[in-house]
Amino acid sequence: MTIFLYPFQVYGQEKAVSDTFFLAKKKGILGKIGKSISISGDIPISADSGVLKNEESYAIFKGKIIHRIFIQKPGFNGTVNDTSKLIKNIFNDIGNRLHPNTSDKIIKRNLFFKEKDTLYPALVADNERFLRDISYLQDARILVRQNDLFKDQVDVIVVCKDVFPVGGSADLGSTKLLNFEINDDNIAGTGDRLAISNMIDLDRNPHYGFGALFLKRNLMGSFIDLSWGFSNMIPTFNSGRREENVLYFKAELPLVSPYRKWTGSFETALRYTSNRYVSDSVYQSDFKYRMRVFDGWIGYNIGAKKELSNAEIKKRLKHLLSLRAIHRNYEAIPKYYQTNYNSDYSNLSTILGALTVFEQDYYHTNYIYGFGRNEDVPEGFSMSLIGGWTNRNGISRPYLGYDYQRNYFTRKKNYINYILRFGGYYGDNRLEDLSFLTAVETFTRLRKLGASKWLIRHFLSGSLTQLINTRLNDPLRLSSIYGIPDFNNINTKTSTRATLNCESVFYNTWKFFGFNFAPFAFTNLSFLKEQGQPLTKADLYSAIGTGIRTRNENLVFGTMELRAAYYPRTINNMPVWNITFNTSLQYKYTSSLVKRPDFATVN
Incomplete structure (x- = not known):
């Protein structure tokens, strides 16, 4: 030995x-x-x-x-x-x-x-x-x-602990609906993934739906991931019913280190609906669609060299030049929207380029989204200037945008992440579809509660979003990562949104059968105003609730969460109380400052 x-x-x-x-x-x-x-x-x-x-x-x-x-x-x-x-x-x-x-x-x-x-x-x-x-x-x-x-x-010792790779999830949506998945995240120790998903819905015809995914990780040491998949039970974006069929292939090369030269990805997919729930006339009028999508981008890390040196390692400030192409073509859309414009059904052809300047270091800590395991948190900044051309439903316009992100630890070891992004188009001799978002999120230093075995951390976030001269873009949504995600969306032309969120998480360091537990309490407030309306006509929505998360870090299962939320004000026949149990949450702090060129994301 x-x-x-x-x-x-x-x-x-x-x-x-x-x-x-x-x-x-x-x-x-x-x-x-x-x-x-x-x-x-x-x-x-x-x-x-x-x-x-x-x-x-x-x-x-x-x-x-x-x-x-x-x-x-x-x-x-x-x-x-x-x-x-x-x-x-x-x-x-x-x-x-x-x-x-x-x-x-x-x-x-x-x-x-x-x-x-x-x-x-x-x-x-x-x-x-x-x-x-x-x-x-x-x-x-x-x-x-x-x-x-x-x-x-020197000798290098790589210490790595596997999780039990065979896992799955189940979701009993109602007495008539059951979704479940079985997966192996490390087939025979190769690092590849196979997942089989299933659904039984007694209101659907046929009742049974299925899907499969295969992921080949790090092809021949190139760090390229390849994935293939199909499913006939994806929720549609227009009704949420599980009647979308999808076939797709994706290849991705992440920028695993700031000293690598290349990054990028591409995906091609066919998505189409099949009538599983309603009469044919309603389906043809309101819900049927078929589209093909291609989305690919490539990035070159300027100055990165094949052979590293001390001088190269010291250069943490990097410059990434990237190019992205998108083509989305609807071969069929609902009859109603053939004469009534809806941005969800718009054809899109886009070329975007970006110059990104970024610098990033990592610090390790714990008890952020994991239950005591080592977690890496970035500190640095990213600044991107994005420009290009887009054609949406036959309307061609140039686009220009800006994206800035800064994250750091304060002297008191609180963590702050700040985002500023905006973008817009030029068409019909004016600036239009202007989008602006600023957001800040923070989590506090981990603290021990007295002499107990409990730890506590607070998560706070806020954002302000504004749309100006909207023509083809979507309105702001309430159901958004910058709003209240669990809410139904309102059918309005919202142009202003302000949101505040607070969550306190209590970590118990005692394990039961290998499972850790973390009770939490949360509050969400979101302020919405329609375009052209005074502030006095604005609407305020809120949510307050509590719950508990649990996870066994030895298993590949996601975090399980039981959550209860109360909505003082509801819309679209929402219940006042919402109790959910999710078995496959994937909590992980987003640690990459390098992104593909994109429009200013505000929803």
């Missing part, structure tokens, strides 16, 4: 965690269950004493040669932060025996460096963050130790 030695950690040493729960002292199955509960019990409470810049821990090894790369996998009963700490229980034993480990070959394929390369702290830190973002890994760390034989060389 190989033993890796590095500061404060010793590989190969096994130490079980003690427990005090009374059932754990029993014999037989009760004892095993008791150990499972109690050993899964307490996890270290680590309220923020600060946040650590990802590359700082590698600074002392800067410029040294990588001698060997080792892959270490703690298994279900270990952690990446302390591999000598093993949590022994019957459920972790079952997990270790049933799930396939990600092969060392696949892990090494996801590294930005190889043996004999020079170690650059920023590049290693970027790679650690990238590994943590991979969905079939619960957590990852990259550790470096001095080689015993060569003073100018």
